[in-house]
Amino acid sequence: MTWFHVRWGGVLLAGLAIVFLGMRHYQRELRAISPLQLREEAPSGTIRVRGLVLPGTLFPGPGPNEARFELEGDGSKISVHYKGGDPENLRELKTLVVIGRWDPGSKLFEAREIGVVPNFGFVTAAYLAGIVPVGLFLFWMEHRVAFLYREIRDQKVYEPGGDEG
């Protein structure tokens, strides 16, 4: 095993660790569940729920930057009470993500943030298309350089320690 293999083994392990941590971060922090999953799983802590704002259910108030509406997804619906910043993205018949806590007792989702539907597919595609080819290109070049040094050393053309080019 050469230094080349050790180095690229390390790079591969680091890459796998980044992918693993990225997937874990996505599952824990970014993944949005449907109202049906929310009812079935009743998770605790801060949750992201993705669904459609049902028409005729959106009512502002009682305070400023507050609203009540029903969110539907996967054939199930939940009541949402929003209280947070200016809900500019909030519209009826719009699919969005609400971020907050689920109260299983009152069956009410207390949202403090509203976000647009995330397009993680495009983000993942861009990172894969941007970083994986760079890694492969570099690997191919380094592999070729290692091969050429070995070939030249075998043919006694070039001594790496003494050449100035």
Place this chain on the structure above:
Amino acid sequence: MIKQMRRYEGWFGVAAGLCIVSGLYFGLVGSPADYYQGEVVRIMYVHVPLAYTAMLAYGALFSCSLWYLWKRDLIVDNMCQAAAGIGAFFTAVALITGSIWAKPTWNTWWAWDARLVSFAILLLILIGYLMLRTFTEEKERAARYAAVLAIVGGIDLPIIKFSVEWWRTLHQPLSISTRGLSIAKPMGIPLVFMIVGFSFLFFYMLAVRTQMLYLTHLLEAKKGRLLGEVHL
């Protein structure tokens, strides 16, 4: 020069790795989503450094071409060829990632926009450069003609850079300029980390590819193909 490249290239590789890993962490975990674009804005942390590195590679090609016409040194010519190959690669990848970003934000994979077209022209110039080198029989003449092409093609760099200011375009204006950062600090920090990391990566790749081209010449010389051209 090859010996010095071998001695220092590792530092560039390590610096690139550290900056890129930090940039990825700050970009994917530490920075907020954009108010309008949402999570898609995170494509910026890979697309902008790729595009920047493509222009850095062309800048290196431009400088090395001037240096080659002055000195006529084989290793400088190898550096030109290396920068062109790396530049073409980064330009193509930047166009692909830009296209992936354009779809969710502009609702199209491609637009005949000044920035996009001038960047695609950069790719055509680099492909032309590499084709000229490949299909010209005499190596010294190929190097000379290619150096002239690279210098003339350098006019595309300021066009790319200022296209968003000179013409009305879909593409967003400059995020980093002499006037400073025009984006929020939590987004600017990972962007700077990634740009610095990709710059180190470019110099590392340039050192590796220059060695690759030089050693290929050397091996060919050993086999008697270019005996008169390489200083053994």
